[in-house]
Amino acid sequence: MVRTDDRYSVRETEAKWQQTWEQADSFRAGRDPAKPRYYVLEMFPYPSGRIHMGHVRNYTLGDVVARYKRARGFDVLHPMGWDAFGLPAENAAIERGVHPAKWTRENIAAMREQLKSMGLSYDWSREVATCEPEYYRHEQAMFLDFLKAGLVYRKESWVNWDPVENTVLANEQVIDGRGWRSGALVEKRRLAQWFLKITTHAEDLLDSLKTLERWPERVRVMQENWIGRSEGLRLTWELDGRSDRLEIFTTRPDTLFGAAFCAISPNHPLAAELAAGDAGLAEFIAECNRMGTSEAALETAEKKGWATGLSVLHPLVPGWRIPVYVANFVLMDYGTGAIFGCPAHDQRDLDFARKYGLPVKPVVLPPGADPATFTVGDVAYDGDGTLFNSDFLDGLGVAEAKARIIDRIEAEGSGARTVNWRLRDWGVSRQRYWGCPIPIIHCPTCGVVPVPRQDLPVRLPEDVTFDKPGNPLDHHPTWKHVACPACGGAARRETDTFDTFFESSWYFARFCSPHRDDVPFDHAEADRWLPVDQYIGGIEHAVLHLLYSRFFTRAMRDCGYLSVKEPFAGLLTQGMVCHETFKSTEGGWLYPDEVVRRDDGTLVHGETGQPVVAGRSEKMSKSKRNVVDPAHIIATYGADTARLFMLSDSPPERDLEWTEAGIDGAWRYVNRLWRMVAMPALELPPSGSPLPDLSPAAAKLRRLVHKTIAAVSDDLDRFHFNKAVARLRELTNALGEVGEVGEATGAGAAWVLREGLETAARLAGPMMPHLAEEMWRDLGHATLLVDTPWPAAEPALLVEDTVTVAVQVNGKLRATVDLPKDAEAALAERTALAQPQVVAAMAGKPPRKVVVVPNRIVNVVV
């Protein structure tokens, strides 16, 4: 438990320094043109009302980087804002009758206070909230620019439609095919929606991933897969008995002679046409549409098809008819929405063929297989090999066969070599209220008309109600009725709003000049600060937010807003904060503070005494109740303790297990550090006094001080925060021994102790800023630690004159010997062979070989 009479009064101390920094305006960016610039950014939060441990971790990591870089002499931009549009505000409006604007603004105010209590070094003068017209007006203007630049278009696409709520549902709101709130069966509907042409930049978005050297490899791989470049063939087949043709896309044109069927998507126009005269097919299509549309759902679902009765004619073999199916695993959005199937060399096609009794004809022979006997059973062969059963392709390898057949098809005019992308254009229309209005007017005579510049922003009306299902903008009495800017006739506004990824795709640029109201941001300022040197946030944004931001930056560059094309030069993706889960015997989740651990180790409910079952540790979430409120932790232990715990133990990219014991340990260390300065073991000489003669013990301690500076600096440079904490603890452990028997005493001990404590305060500064500032003042400094440069290690103190070298016999450790640094191999060998344990282990045998690695190891082989 926490003692209240501790002399280190956290609350007062932390509040005091927060106030001091604020009054000194310590964290304002852009004041010193002589300094190199550094832009560190954490993903801005959705203002849910309270910060959670994930925020604490994210913002602690960012703050350590920001404070460290400041100390290292950078002019640091470290801003914070609010990703303030989004669904939860509308849910609150529906469930509790609070207006989204009021709810959001109150949440922002509450969260700002919570963040401030963490002592984060933000330049608060740059705060932005995306729900305010001062922010979103600029993205309306940019959208119109994108439209002019040909980066925007409108087309129909499928949505999840809840027929009871009259609203479009997000995928996560569809549970087992039903609306999450209404429980109604979700329908697929086509709506005209706005799209941004992210695909025009697909090639560059893919190729430039290589330049993002300070991004985690796995994020780059995820984006690479997402963009999904594949080379193949578009091929048109003649439909038997019809005048039209079927166009398919394939990445395996080499297997064309093994084709067994063609399959089209349930959403293919041909399928719709056929369904009109085929009730069974119509029902099959409806069934497919009820199934989830995610790739994972499609890939794992049972492969099903519907024979249309149509056939296509094989493009290279006259008279070969191939049946056409509608199949549930063919995506309309990928390629042409139609494929040909070669069962022998594709598992999915094989499953399908087996189910419908289609022929399985191998055309690629695995190396070493016998063409006379090779057959395909339950497993398709998708490896390389030699073509056979394939006419003019026989004998070729897969790659040559692909090239050869594409050449032939192109020569015949029935198809062409194509690069296909998995990446689809970004649909930005949302049929929701709490978002940025799309600045478009629909006129019955002029069609789609952009809102004129001088009429921006199109403000989101706040006088709306949520008593009816559907989008409030749609049933607002006046808002959508406007005169057409072109002809003056009666027209109506677009009532869709932007996807909230729109706001987060450029906020990092807005932070460079957040108060310009004529432009989204100052071009020169953006070029000066961008790209963000270090971006920090959750791995869950690995694809969408980060890819959209990369695209948006290119689009902004296309339109002359800035000069860079990559928004984030460095990326750190932090792991989740997890906690043990608890369930009552009835199966309900319990909050951690409802659970009491008895002396015998059993868990019981604090009030009822009922036994409690401990579950596995999982990501903190309200639904599992395994949450710990940061506000409570900060009020009890202080921000520095919470921050220290976030940094200790686990490396940032891994999951962090929140434990009571862990926070206690951090709290003990905070107090220990404080006590070392408040009640020093020796009387300290004044700061800056000349270096006295040092006893050997004092000199050794001083070397540790400087080694710690070097190690912590290196750790912070590489984001090894847990190791930095460990090094700091090692230093303070050693400093704590000063004055004890056998430790640094006598000549110079007090001087080294002062140097050590000042170093500890300075190294702790980025991690535990309030405590460090307090220590700095207690050590007699009138200036602020935040204005003090990072300590420099003296190179001469980093090298030891002796090293401990391990001695192995046949690879097993038998002894260690101390040798002068860089000792001759002969000396090392001689010393090693003289060790009694080594002699014993050699058992009288002569050494066959001696491996000497200078300063590291001697291995004697007998």
Place this chain on the structure above:
RNA sequence: GCGGACGUGGCGGAACCGGUAGACGCAGCGGACUUAAAAUCCGUUGGCCUUUGGCCGUGGGGGUUCGAGUCCCCCCGUCCGCACCA
């Protein structure tokens, strides 16, 4: 299904290029202080054995090497992503 990551003491994790496995912390155990407790401090803590010594040990099995947590091959397990949450 496809793609990716990870696996080291009771626990979180260290170990840079292949060179003393377990830094630092948590928990445990023993002790000091105290009437007692809290707090603090000191010592100890991978396992096993025939204990001044030795053997085993980094998910499992094989390999390369004087030497493997680290490199290679196969296997097992866990987690994450796969297009309207943010």
